[in-house]
Amino acid sequence: MIIVFLTPALICYVLVFLYPSIRTTIMSFFAVESVSDPVSTWQFHGLGNYAKLFHTAIFRQAMRNIANIWLVGGAGVMVVALFFAVSLTNGMKGVRFFRSIIYLPNVVSAIAMGTMWINYVYNSSYGFLHNVFASLGLQKLSETLWTGPGLLFWSMLVAYCFGMVGYHMLIFMASIEQIPKDYTEAAHIEGANALQRFFFITLPFLRGCFRTNIVMWTVFTVGFFVWGQLFSPVNLSNATVAPMNYMYEIVFGSSASTATVRDSGAGAAIGVIMMIIVIMAFAATNLIVKNDDVEL
Amino acid sequence: MKKTGIYSSYGTKPELHYHKKECYMKKKACIVALLVLSVLASPLFAGGASEASTTKKTVTYWSMWNEAEPQGIVLAQAAEVFKDETGISVDIVFNGREIRKTLQPALDAGEKIDIFDEDISRVNSTWGKYLLPLEDYAKKSYPTTGSRSYSDSVSTALLDLARQEGGGTLRVAPYQPFAFVVMYNKDLFNKAGITITPKTWAEFEDSCAKLVKAGITPITVDDAYMAAFFGYNLSRLAGLEKTLQMANNNDFKDPSVLEFGRIWSDFAKKGYISKKAASNIYPAGQIEEIAAGKVAMYLNGTWLPNEIKGNAPNLNWGAFAWPAMGPNGTGIEANNYGAQCFGINVNSTVPDEAFQFIVYMTTGTWDSALAKESLGVPMGKDSDWPKQTAEAKTIIDHTTTWMTWAVGMENLPDVNAKIKENFSKLILGSLDADGFYAAMNK
Numbered sequence: 001m002i003i004v005f006l007t008p009a010l011i012c013y014v015l016v017f018l019y020p021s022i023r024t025t026i027m028s029f030f031a032v033e034s035v036s037d038p039v040s041t042w043q044f045h046g047l048g049n050y051a052k053l054f055h056t057a058i059f060r061q062a063m064r065n066i067a068n069i070w071l072v073g074g075a076g077v078m079v080v081a082l083f084f085a086v087s088l089t090n091g092m093k094g095v096r097f098f099r100s101i102i103y104l105p106n107v108v109s110a111i112a113m114g115t116m117w118i119n120y121v122y123n124s125s126y127g128f129l130h131n132v133f134a135s136l137g138l139q140k141l142s143e144t145l146w147t148g149p150g151l152l153f154w155s156m157l158v159a160y161c162f163g164m165v166g167y168h169m170l171i172f173m174a175s176i177e178q179i180p181k182d183y184t185e186a187a188h189i190e191g192a193n194a195l196q197r198f199f200f201i202t203l204p205f206l207r208g209c210f211r212t213n214i215v216m217w218t219v220f221t222v223g224f225f226v227w228g229q230l231f232s233p234v235n236l237s238n239a240t241v242a243p244m245n246y247m248y249e250i251v252f253g254s255s256a257s258t259a260t261v262r263d264s265g266a267g268a269a270i271g272v273i274m275m276i277i278v279i280m281a282f283a284a285t286n287l288i289v290k291n292d293d294v295e296l
Numbered sequence: 297m298k299k300t301g302i303y304s305s306y307g308t309k310p311e312l313h314y315h316k317k318e319c320y321m322k323k324k325a326c327i328v329a330l331l332v333l334s335v336l337a338s339p340l341f342a343g344g345a346s347e348a349s350t351t352k353k354t355v356t357y358w359s360m361w362n363e364a365e366p367q368g369i370v371l372a373q374a375a376e377v378f379k380d381e382t383g384i385s386v387d388i389v390f391n392g393r394e395i396r397k398t399l400q401p402a403l404d405a406g407e408k409i410d411i412f413d414e415d416i417s418r419v420n421s422t423w424g425k426y427l428l429p430l431e432d433y434a435k436k437s438y439p440t441t442g443s444r445s446y447s448d449s450v451s452t453a454l455l456d457l458a459r460q461e462g463g464g465t466l467r468v469a470p471y472q473p474f475a476f477v478v479m480y481n482k483d484l485f486n487k488a489g490i491t492i493t494p495k496t497w498a499e500f501e502d503s504c505a506k507l508v509k510a511g512i513t514p515i516t517v518d519d520a521y522m523a524a525f526f527g528y529n530l531s532r533l534a535g536l537e538k539t540l541q542m543a544n545n546n547d548f549k550d551p552s553v554l555e556f557g558r559i560w561s562d563f564a565k566k567g568y569i570s571k572k573a574a575s576n577i578y579p580a581g582q583i584e585e586i587a588a589g590k591v592a593m594y595l596n597g598t599w600l601p602n603e604i605k606g607n608a609p610n611l612n613w614g615a616f617a618w619p620a621m622g623p624n625g626t627g628i629e630a631n632n633y634g635a636q637c638f639g640i641n642v643n644s645t646v647p648d649e650a651f652q653f654i655v656y657m658t659t660g661t662w663d664s665a666l667a668k669e670s671l672g673v674p675m676g677k678d679s680d681w682p683k684q685t686a687e688a689k690t691i692i693d694h695t696t697t698w699m700t701w702a703v704g705m706e707n708l709p710d711v712n713a714k715i716k717e718n719f720s721k722l723i724l725g726s727l728d729a730d731g732f733y734a735a736m737n738k
Binding site: 034035036037038056057058061118119123124125145146147148149150152231232233234235236237238239241246249250252253254261262 | 396397400401404405418422519520523571572574575576577578580584706707709710712713714716717720721724726
């Protein structure tokens with residue numbers, strides 16, 4: 001009976017996930033021009049695609065960019081999300097309103113969000129930052145080219161993280177709400193202040209939640225694509241390129257140029273590298289952040 | 297066997313009688329059956345004679361345009377009229393630029409696609425193996441070409457380019473041509489007292505000085521076109537061949553790169569190029585600076601008036617070729633021009649009808665309509681050029697050296713990204729000419 005119920009899911013898993021993963025992994029060892037080229041035309045290339053990628057400056061730059069997104073962006077998002085989560089589970093008024101407001105960027109299309117940030121926040125002639133600094137009399141600061149060289153990556157990162165806070169905040173809130181009130185009440189009676197209650201009660205209970213958030217953040221970072229496209233919409237820039245953007249370009253050809261060289265084998269190799277990163281991050285997180293030793 | 301037994305039991309007479317009766321019954325049954333069939337089948341063939349002659353075949357066209365784009369709108373309208381005139385239905389599937397991803401898998405899977413389109417290089421190179429040769433079709437005349445052949449009715453320069461890209465034979469039909477030129481605001485030039493468009497670098501510099509004096513920023517660029525800007529400059533300084541070598545080898549040790557750095561570092565200091573160009577994410581420069589009338593020039597394609605017509609419907613457009621810059625480089629006779637192209641699937645079952653539609657779209661009324669609505673360039677020799685792009689016609693007509701897109705600077709993503717980053721820094725002054733040269737060779 002179990003088999004009957006499991007079979008449809010198993011078939012879906014094999015067709016939708018396992019087969020493409022295996023095919024992509026095999027393809028990454030071959031020279032393949034188009035994703036739909038018949039297997040008979042593939043030429044064995046060994047580790048050539050991987051070697052080529054790591055000798056390509058823009059791919060190395062893309063890897064550096066996602067490392068920065070993961071580390072700097074991740075730290076920022078987790079700290080802010082946790083701060084909001086703790087604040088909103090502390091019995092303050094208007095919790096539902098603030099929770100909705102903070103989560104709102106998640107339900108707005110990334111395209112709309114990106115356009116909003118580029119045109120209405122960062123624009124050096126009429127953007128929000130320009131207007132705020134100009135009104136404060138900070139003329140030089142108001143003329144800052146937020147999407148110019150040196151600042152483009154950080155501007156993109158802030159815009160991206162702004163939209164991600166709400167998602168991780170909800171995960172933190174769900175976990176905090178499961179912590180038995182007895183602990184905090186007892187600590188409160190014993191004289192523990194808010195910071196002590198947070199560090200010695202709330203935080204230890206959130207270990208499993210942290211693990212979930214880190215894994216999810218890793219998955220999102222590895223799949224980073226749309227924001228790179230928005231901040232460099234026509235062709236790749238060093239400041240905004242992520243491995244997925246580069247993969248898209250070499251698999252389907254450049255967006256603007258009439259240069260149409262494609263390399264689906266190298267694109268598959270990027271996919272495999274990204275998959276390995278996610279698996280490694282998952283394993284490392286499991287190793288470092290141990291399971292909760294407290295039953296909730 | 298059974299009948300034989302019966303006949304034999306009745307003898308000869310009854311046997312004859314039986315045969316007569318059987319024939320009569322058979323005749324009657326046949327007549328009744330024919331009558332019933334004709335009654336039953338009559339609705340199927342009601343008006344069948346005329347329908348069969350007018351309902352011809354259906355051509356399936358996978359389009360690179362979106363339905364809401366001017367090109368998409370005109371194509372859809374043309375397909376309707378084409379059906380009325382010829383009886384041939386054209387089923388248009390609007391893919392937009394997603395066609396770059398969707399077409400090849402669909403062709404490989406045997407999907408019914410008769411016509412597809414995209415850029416001239418992409419259609420010829422990426423999808424070359426799916427193309428039906430068109431030389432024979434091009435030799436014939438069609439209703440919209442009059443007594444002339446198709447080849448004699450459309451732009452010779454574009455057909456030559458199509459043959460060049462197709463390995464010496466015509467395998468695509470170009471349409472929506474473009475030229476990569478300096479698109480400029482005539483009113484701002486007039487305001488600055490510039491009466492003739494610059495052809496030499498000295499004249500260009502003089503024009504920039506006049507514009508700055510009149511309070512107008514001479515030129516801008518978006519991140520999307522920085523590599524093309526750099527490529528054009530290098531080709532004018534070092535020549536086409538050397539520029540392509542630099543682009544394809546990612547090797548920028550040529551002195552022309554340093555010279556480029558010197559020129560544009562100096563121009564940036566003089567205010568000849570917008571500071572915002574360093575941070576313009578496409579299409580910021582063309583909308584906030586060109587359409588807003590703050591900046592006079594943009595090295596861009598003849599598609600620019602169409603792209604920003606919503607923001608600047610009345611902009612007084614002019615066009616000139618990027619000026620010559622030095623004795624070793626190319627002059628205004630070397631330019632990049634190209635087109636979108638229709639291709640016919642080699643496996644199409646209706647290639648004649650498909651080419652008929654292609655001719656319909658690239659000559660006569662609908663070629664002009666396409667150019668008019670998209671503020672673009674027509675393909676037919678007799679078609680009217682919109683005033684916004686009219687000056688580009690002279691440039692195409694006088695072009696003797698065809699340059700590839702961005703003079704090769706977008707061929708390698710590495711090179712493109714490096715140019716964008718370093719040129720932005722050069723504009724802002726965070727890199728001087730030497731720093732730019734060093735960064736390009738890092």
